[in-house]
Amino acid sequence: MADYTVDAVDKALGLLFLVAQQPGLGVTELAKRSGNTKARAFRLLETLEQGGLVQRELGNATYILGYKAFYLGAAASEQLSLARLAKRHLEEIGSCSNETVLIRIRDGLETVSIARWDSTHAVRIHSEIGNRRPLYVGASGKLLLAYAPADVQTKVLQGDMEKFTPNTITSPTKLKKELSKILTQGYAVSFAERTSDTVSIAAPVRDVSGEVIAAISITGPSTRMREEILPKLTDTILDGARRLSRELGYIE
16 A cells, blocks of 8 residues: 655654653754654754744753644644534434534635534435535535635635536625625525535534634435425524534524
8 A cells, every 4th residue: 555654744743742742852852752863853843843833942942832733732622622512413403304414614715524414314415524625615615705704705706716516606706795695694505516416504603702613504415405495404504503602602
């Protein structure tokens, strides 16, 4: 089996975790414990320091974690907490709809799936945890884009947008109108924008500050998610999103 590991990255990560586990060591000791030469350890630590992941303490030339490492830790903690708290709500929404229920978060100009509940139907929409897609595509993506900072919206609207299906919105003018509509109604709907013959409805999940930190959605084949049952499914996903938001500390 092919090994695609990048040695320098692997060694740098090893040093990063070593600093996290044993802060306050100097380059000589870090080199020894990580199996690097002193010169290589120094170069890797310099790279990590420039990236804000480690910090050299002045005076004694020892290393501790940098401020960006704490960003990573906080983000990981938040996502794990969200996925853990969401489990019961995913199951409740799933039991009401028997369609796939997903939670997606924004990561730059993409969305990432972090939790799901799978429909029991033989024909269902399946999405792996960690699945990524562009921010402008689908109900969850459009919703997260609608609530994203202005600079993120500008990057998406001015960037290249791939057309996955005939329904994918790639016109900046049409997408801006869609985002405005989402903010007005408080939810997003997608009709086969990423994958043919699928329908998705997404609602915002808010944290204690009121910030939209995720989108929770119901997704299924268009043969089952027909026009006449969409209002009921919309109420279901909005109610589930509100309950999860309240558990995260949000007060309406």
